[in-house]
Amino acid sequence: MLYGRLQVSQPGPGYVHFARELTAEFYDQLTAESRMLVKTGRGEEHRWLKPAGKRNEKLDCTVYALFCVQMLGLHTLSDKLWARLEAGLEPDLFAGGGVPVPNAESDPAPVQTSAQPSAVAAAPPSPAPPPAARPPAVRPIVPNSFIVSDSWSSRL
Numbered sequence: 001m002l003y004g005r006l007q008v009s010q011p012g013p014g015y016v017h018f019a020r021e022l023t024a025e026f027y028d029q030l031t032a033e034s035r036m037l038v039k040t041g042r043g044e045e046h047r048w049l050k051p052a053g054k055r056n057e058k059l060d061c062t063v064y065a066l067f068c069v070q071m072l073g074l075h076t077l078s079d080k081l082w083a084r085l086e087a088g089l090e091p092d093l094f095a096g097g098g099v100p101v102p103n104a105e106s107d108p109a110p111v112q113t114s115a116q117p118s119a120v121a122a123a124p125p126s127p128a129p130p131p132a133a134r135p136p137a138v139r140p141i142v143p144n145s146f147i148v149s150d151s152w153s154s155r156l
Contacts, residue, residue: 032050
């Protein structure tokens with residue numbers, strides 16, 4: 001699945017985006033395996049093989065991430081839902097609900113100037129302001145078990 005996506009040259013469905021900061025080692029590991037025809041007890045079969053001593057952790061992590069995207073159905077989410085999810089993670093700093101403003105009507109607590117405790121009891125603290133409103137909850141994402149076959153996922 002990943003190697004097919006790497007063949008997509010124009011941004012759009014199936015296109016894989018990479019950060020500019022990635023090193024040559026990342027791409028070497030991403031393309032470490034080759035599809036080879038090997039003889040088995042059942043005849044000849046195609047297998048993905050990695051040369052001895054060559055690292056491929058970046059490939060493994062990328063394949064796992066794509067698998068999770070498919071299993072969770074993230075590829076089916078609309079741009080509108082992605083925007084809503086992002087808004088829930090990045091609250092607006094200027095929308096209020098920030099640092100509470102002290103209540104100007106209440107008397108300040110008395111300041112003790114001597115080493116002896118005062119006989120006058122301090123006034124009880126005023127109640128805390130109500131918490132800021134949270135963005136609406138996002139519906140949970142239900143895994144789509146029909147997207148990836150059990151035979152493929154059992155080989156992980």
